[in-house]
Amino acid sequence: MNPAxxxxxxxxxxxAGYGMISLVVAIHLLGLIAPLGKQDIxxxxxxxxxxxxxxxxxxxxxxxxxxxxxxxxxxxRTSWLSREGVFAVLYYPLVFAxxxxxxxxxxxxxxxxxxxxxxxxxxxATLFCTGMIYASLKTIPQWHMPLTPLNYMLLAAxxxxxxxxxxxxxxxxxxxxxxxxxxxxxxxxxxxxxxxYWIGKPxxxxxxxxxxxxxxxVRLLDQGHSAGSFLNREFIFNLEPLHLxxxxxxxxxxxFGVPLAAIGAFLQLGAAALTWVAALAMxxxxxxxxxxxxxxxxxxxxxxxxxxxx
Numbered sequence: 001m002n003p004a005x006x007x008x009x010x011x012x013x014x015x016a017g018y019g020m021i022s023l024v025v026a027i028h029l030l031g032l033i034a035p036l037g038k039q040d041i042x043x044x045x046x047x048x049x050x051x052x053x054x055x056x057x058x059x060x061x062x063x064x065x066x067x068x069x070x071x072x073x074x075x076x077r078t079s080w081l082s083r084e085g086v087f088a089v090l091y092y093p094l095v096f097a098x099x100x101x102x103x104x105x106x107x108x109x110x111x112x113x114x115x116x117x118x119x120x121x122x123x124x125a126t127l128f129c130t131g132m133i134y135a136s137l138k139t140i141p142q143w144h145m146p147l148t149p150l151n152y153m154l155l156a157a158x159x160x161x162x163x164x165x166x167x168x169x170x171x172x173x174x175x176x177x178x179x180x181x182x183x184x185x186x187x188x189x190x191x192x193x194x195x196x197y198w199i200g201k202p203x204x205x206x207x208x209x210x211x212x213x214x215x216x217x218v219r220l221l222d223q224g225h226s227a228g229s230f231l232n233r234e235f236i237f238n239l240e241p242l243h244l245x246x247x248x249x250x251x252x253x254x255x256f257g258v259p260l261a262a263i264g265a266f267l268q269l270g271a272a273a274l275t276w277v278a279a280l281a282m283x284x285x286x287x288x289x290x291x292x293x294x295x296x297x298x299x300x301x302x303x304x305x306x307x308x309x310x
Contacts, residue, residue: 002237003294006061011130012159012286014055014088015152018123019160020048021095023180025116029108036173041102044167048160049095056088080136084129091122127153134293139300142199151191155289158188159282162259166279169272178263181278185263189256192289196248205300236302237295244296251292255285 024044028036036044060069073089075082098115105112131149138144161184165177239247262278265271 003291004062006058007294008287008290010055010059011152011290012055012283013058014052015127015130015156016159016163016283017048017051017053017055018091018127019156019158020051020164021045021160022120022123023157023160023164024048025098025119028102029113029116038102038106040168040171042099044164045095045099047167048163049092052088052091080129080132084126084133087122087126087129091119091126094119094122124153127156140297141205141300142297145198147191147195147198151188151195154184154188154191155286158184159286161185162263162275162279162282165263166272166275169266169275174272174275175267178267178275181263182260185256185260189252189260192252192256199296205303236299239295244292247288247292251285251288253285254281255289256282258282258285 024036024041028041063069072079072081072085076086094115098112098119101109101112101115128149131152134140134143135145135148158181161177161181165174165181168174168177258281259278262274262281266274266278
């Protein structure tokens with residue numbers, strides 16, 4: 001698939017925002033980490049909501065007619081894209097309701113708990129729908145698997161945790177946030193490594209299965225189009241194997257290796273600037289990871305343009 005930069009920004013920015021808000025609310029409700037003050041909760045949540053908004057606005061830039069984006073809300077029963085859009089819109093009043101409850105009370109009231117749990121649930125549901133937009137496509141074997149939505153949710157939680165650490169690096173809760181970030185970075189790295197391994201296995205789709213001539217050798221005599229078309233532009237994107245491998249290592253290094261090293265150094269040295277190094281490297285790595293997610297996707301239509309397998 002041809003990667004659209006606006007979609008890369010959308011998934012990385014909004015994912016980090018959803019992940020950060022969910023972690024802030026979970027910390028507030030469960031008290032697993034040194035308690036967050038009322039001002040900390042509100043300021044951090046607003047920053048994360050800005051990230052979500054920037055991501056959602058970016059998602060409309062790759063549309064041929066952005067003014068028709070409202071149509072995405074009309075197929076809630078059958079479309080994961082529609083579900084994502086509806087949940088993303090409902091998320092805003094729910095977050096504002098939670099912040100209002102936090103502002104009006106210094107204790108963990110029933111309304112704070114109810115709205116907080118709803119914010120976490122809807123945030124996770126939105127991320128799951130984003131992943132399922134791609135995982136539901138049977139025509140792209142590299143996406144059609146449970147690892148796709150799992151990666152979207154894990155990487156969102158991971159990026160949210162690292163950004164949260166960078167924002168609160170100078171506070172007394174920084175060590176706990178660092179431990180949480182390291183744990184989520186480890187889970188994200190494991191899931192992404194498994195994903196890279198899994199998409200390298202044969203998918204079973206080939207020119208033989210597409211033509212049902214499974215007992216003989218099939219050779220394409222003429223490609224589907226003699227000139228450029230939408231299919232060529234959007235669904236056919238080639239990478240040299242060695243270049244692809246280098247990009248994978250770079251994505252893993254920037255997205256996971258550098259942040260882990262920087263956070264480990266922060267715990268030893270106490271320099272808050274190291275947490276921002278971790279956050280910036282992670283965001284660059286996730287942008288590259290998301291670019292690879294699209295660039296490595298091989299639509300079955302490629303079988304009619306010269307590929308023997310996808």
